[in-house]
Amino acid sequence: MILLRSKKHLLPLVVLVIFATLLAACGGNSNTGAQNDGGATTSEPTAAATPTAAPAEEAGTPADASETVTFKAANGDIEVPRNPQRIVDGTAFYTGFFLALGVTPVGVQEGVLNSPYLKDKLAGAQSLGNDPTPENVLALNPDLIVLFSGTEGIEQLEKIAPVVTINYGSKNYKEQLLEFGKLTNKEAEAQAWIQQWEAEINELKPKVQEAVGDKTVSILNPYEKGLYVFGHNYGRGGEIIYSELGMKAPEEAQKKVIDSGTGWAAISMETLPQYAGDIIFTSPWSGDTADPKVVYENAVWLGLPAVKAGNVFQLDPTADTFNDPVTMQAQLQFIADSLLSAK
Template sequence: MPKKPKRIVDTTSFYTGYFLAIGVKPVGISEGAMDNPYFKEMLDGVRSIGKEPSPESILELNPDLIVTFTGTKDIDKLEQIAPVVAIDYGKKNYKDQLLEFGKLTGKEDKAKEWVDRWEQKISGLKPQIQAAVGNKTVSILNPYAKGLYVFGHNYGRGGEIIYGEFGLKAPPEAQKAAIDSGTGWASISLEKLPEFTGDIVFTCPWSGDTSDPGKVYENPVWKGLPAVKKGHVFQLNPKGDTFNDPVSLEAGLKFISESLLSVK
């Protein structure tokens, strides 16, 4: 394993922002990360390796380190190209993961600086948010082809901020299914939506399929929700807020905070 890798290829999409946050620019990243609007100004010279990168496309970039998910197909072929770091998604919280990447790249000081700045921001905002929200519950809901996903504390879409940093509460059913279970998400039918919907809702179409979110958003069940009637529904960015890396979290923090503070 190189002490300070210079040519990193990240096949995961979801870990690219960790490297960018500590001033390390990978030479190759997946198409999903390329499409993240929060990375837009940080990717000059970075090459897309596509949605499902092949070992051949990675070899062309002459990497000295490859980052991928545990269980990735053809990982044995990647190991023939360069040292591989395989990550079990969600096993570490984002602060610990950032510190680990800092050690891996010789940028541990940058990683610690980011964590310190972030915690200062949160400590300043948290009392304001908790005072504004009070006892209201918050849901994160994404329509998809077979119903809705309910997201929790560790699967992006602002959950790390809403439930983790601000300590806000999910509705009991969502808490049980998506947070207490440890999975970070649950799938529900439209009929069960009222049971999983809080006083405040963050939502966006699911980016993993091409289903029509209007089937949910235009449905009487959705329109009848108290949060919808009161205007307490806030639209996330499906190409950016699905990520939970430091760069995306910083961008999401502003929108989430302003949204929560606007609730009357």
């Protein structure tokens, strides 16, 4: 099961003809980014700051506006602007990384604009709908496009601007922030955010660990066929709960979800007690329209020790799938307060 991937788009021949015409008309503004036609690689993205000589600057243009660097992405070595100004982010789940660096993309997926933690920071950003298409991307005149590996239609988008692809989850959130810092020439901002974040964690962690003691913590989301259990690297507060605050998962969840590296598992109501901790964080799964009451009013759920003790805490379903710095910053105090209040 894939929880994150975009829908496929087929581009009719007529659209290709339109783009050929538009791009020819805009030939004077062609990108300086050389494209990688050799296919995607499976290596993890690591950035390299290798400057490329820039053409003579135009009047009134900053000295480095047309300078490029080589960025090692999942899809190869890509020539990108040293200081990109018009980023189209088609990932949705990584938009908050750019915002944490002080960079507002000109185009984002629709779901990002529904997040209470991100939408107010995206003033001026245009919606790409649920998937970026060449039509709406071209209209934004981007100088850089960021997508997840495997997104459909990358070849067409490469004709508009340099495309950098990211393998979801190949890096933890701190590593990914540093990587985007290199991509946007905001490495100092990335380091500053991490330092501030670690200071906050160091202040909260001993208090939370003392209060929680040996209690186990689960992240459980209902869906139409049962529940998902999440771990330390798949959003839903897992990075904070397990990786930062050092909470313990139930043994079965630790083995199947965390130690396996998958980050999530689908479970049935019958096996729920094996995955349910003394403390539960939950929210309805936003990927389908099933009524969460099927789980929340089920006798198995109601019989869980965490439910009986009042140790169940609701995450915001419009934002809990994100694990970017802005979202986690907004979630941190709620998660810490919930753990501190657990009985």
